[in-house]
Amino acid sequence: MVSTYKKKPAINLDGFVVKGWDAIIAVLTKQSNSEGVIVIDCYTGTSQEELEMQLVQLKPDIFLQTSDLFISESEVAALTDRFMTEDTLFGYNSNITLDEYFDEKKLKSAREAIAASNGRVIVLGPGAQLVVDADILVYADMPRWEIQQRMRKGHAKGLGIDNSKAPFSHQYKRGLFNDWRVLDKHKRSIYNRVDYWLDTVVPDEPKMIDRQTFCAGMDKAAASPFRVVPFFDPAPWGGQWMKGEFALDASKVNYGWGFDCVPEENSLLFAIDNMVFEMPAVNLVYTKSGEVLGKPVEARFGKDFPIRFDFLDTVGGGNLSLQVHPTTQYARDHFGLHYTQDESYYIMDAKDDAHVYLGFKKDVDRDVVIDELEKAERGELVFDAEKYVNKIPTKKHDHFLIPAGTIHCSGMNAVVLEISSTPNLFTFKLWDWQRLGLDGKPRPINVQRGKQVLNWDCDTAYAQEQLVNNVQIVGKGDGWVEEKTGLHKSEFIETRRHTFSVPVTHDTQDSVNVLNLVDGDEIIVESPSGAFEPMIIHYAETFIIPAAVGTYRIRPYGASTGKTCMTIKASVRI
Known part of the structure; x- marks a missing residue:
């Protein structure tokens, strides 16, 4: 089977880009004077060693690392302790600001040295912009998924603390x-000040764009359909479907x-001048929240x-852990979240024996269930x-709706498209089928947390009536049908399924739309007024329509011309 799924979708863009350290150093040299201040602010996960080794080519009179101006690691640990908590997995959302990491005496001394310098000054590291006003401000960014890969290899340090040898979790x-x-x-406070953006995701192959190109990319993405870069990971229960369907690394278990x-956590790619x-x-999202999310969604x-x-693949694998997600109030009280992890399972594919666990059976004794879960733990x-x-x-x-508090899990031999609210760590595992994690150790079980949020009213009748294929036809015509498939009335996401063999017109209605082609080989997304470039979508690809797009049209294309296709669309109920 030849996969058509694009794993590196990019937005075509005209603009300025250079590649390689020699070219980057040349630009910075040309744009600064011999007594100028060059600030390279950074996200965690960037290689400070690579940056320092290359930036010394600028021959600075003073080279400062912000890590040398921070409070001690023990002081950082004390500063953040209340947010880290003693729980293995869960902390509490921090409200710390970056300036709290700086030692006032060290910062004062550094500023005095900079003021007295008659040569070029370079300040490098997280929060570098807070040290001194820059003549040139560069931001070295890093996607979170890449940071996670570096964490697993021991190549990433925390902010103000070297935890690179700690367990990944x-x-x-x-x-x-x-x-x-x-x-x-x-x-978010310095977007409009950054002169250049630095991409160091691939070691020793850096690329740099300027402010105008960055802004042009944000403008184009906020007014057009786009895809982010998908990423994939093994799991203790993982399957084999995505390997073949998406042409992933066959050597992975x-x-x-x-x-x-x-x-x-995903990346966004810009294709600029063959780079x-x-x-x-x-x-x-941070720079164009109103256009991307929609003003009513941004307000909320x-x-x-x-x-x-996201996808969950158990084909040839095992059951997910039996689990529950916290209620909104619990998530607020214990994690500092504004909203919780409501979910749904849309079944992309399934073997004959596939199944889902959902809701309690009628008249179960909750005390007996909890007692047995605790004994199993x-x-x-x-x-x-x-x-x-x-x-x-x-x-x-099939579409299963899973409001917070519902006991659930996917069984083996299914491919689930999870359509859910964004928080994705907040799973309380209740039972993991006597299974070890990929590291050979038992995964953390959270019966003590889970029992506080379980919805015991969600029994067999409730699940069948409200959570399983609660589908309503809301519109139809010659060659198309629109159905509402969810989500549950307690969840803020609305899902609509379109089955069509002819062009179908959609409107964002002031909310970001997220869609997936759940059946059919190929479709094309177009603007009726030509406001954006047409975008071709292949089977199982997820794509985002910013709220600012307004009206758009989808029709079968290429191999699917004249055939029936199906999309599932999610938006925020307004």
């Missing part, structure tokens, strides 16, 4: 609950997760992209999930 926790929040808050729309420049997709969620699409018994939880056979194009 601890590094990720610090990044998610503290470091990335602190750095994003700082980055499996792929369980595929993240095709999580802008805070591809990579940056975090969240830059688009701020600069958070609220919709997540201690290893005293094997939890009998089928005794207490509905096991529902599933087929392609």
Whole structure:
């Protein structure tokens, strides 16, 4: 099978780009004078060693690293301790600002040295812009997925603290609950000041664009359909479907997760002058939130992209952990979240024996269930999930709605397209089928947290009536049908499924739209007025329509011309 799924989608852009350290140094030399101040602000995960080794070519009189101006690591640990908590997985969202990391005496001394210098000054590192006003401000950014790869290799340090040898889960926790929040808050404050953006995702192959090109890219993406760069990861329960369908690395044991729309972690690619420049997709949301999300959505969620699409592949694999997600109030109280991890499972593909666990069976004794889950967590018994939880056979194009508090999991031999709210760490595992993680260790079980949020009213009748294929036809015509498939009334996402063999007109209606081609080989997304370039979408690709696009049209294309296709679309209920 030849895969048509594009793993490196890029937005074509005209603008300025240079590649390689020699070219970058040449630009910075030309644009600065011998007594100028060059500031290279950074995200965590960037290689400070690579940057320093190359930037010394600028022959500075003073070269400062912000890490040398920070408070001590023990002081950083004390500063962040209340947000890290003692939990293995979960922290609390930090409200720290980057200036709190600086030692006032060290900062004062550095500023005095800069003021007294008669030569070129370079300041490098996270928060470098806070040290001194720059003649040239460069931002070295890094997508979160790349940071996670570097964490796993021990090649990334935390903000103000070297935790590179800590377990990955601890590094990720610090990044998610503290470091990335602190750095994003700082980055949002300096977007309009950055002169150049630096891409160092590929070691020793840097690329740099200027402010005008960055702004042109943001403008184009905010007014056109676009895709982010998907990423894939093995899982203890992972399957084999994505390997073949997406032409992934066959040497990997499996792929369980595929993240095709999580802008805070995905990358955005710009194709400029035969070069591809990579940056975090969240830059688009931060700089163009009104245009991308829609003003009503921005008013509710701020600069958070609220919709997540990802794949769960258990074909030839195993069951996911039996799990539950926290209620909104629990998420606020314990994690500092503004909204919680509501979900749904849209079934992309399924074997004959595929199934989903969803909701409790009628009249189960909650005390007995919790007692047995706690005993199973201690290893005293094997939890009998089928005794207490509905096991529902599933087929392609079923849609299961999973509001927070619902006990659930996908069984083996299914491919799930999760259409959910953005928070994606907040899973309380209740039972993991006596299975070890990929590291050979048991995965953390959270019965103590889970039992506080379980919705015991979600029984067999409730699940069948409200959560399983709650589909309504809302429109139809010659060659097309539109159905509402969800989500549940307690969830903020609306999903619409279109089945069509003719062009279908959509409108964003002041909300970002996220779609996936769930059936059919190929479609094309067009502007009726020619406002944006047509975009071709292949089977299983997720794509984003900014709210500012307004009206757009989708029709079968290429190999699907004259055939029936199907999309699923998510938007925020307004």
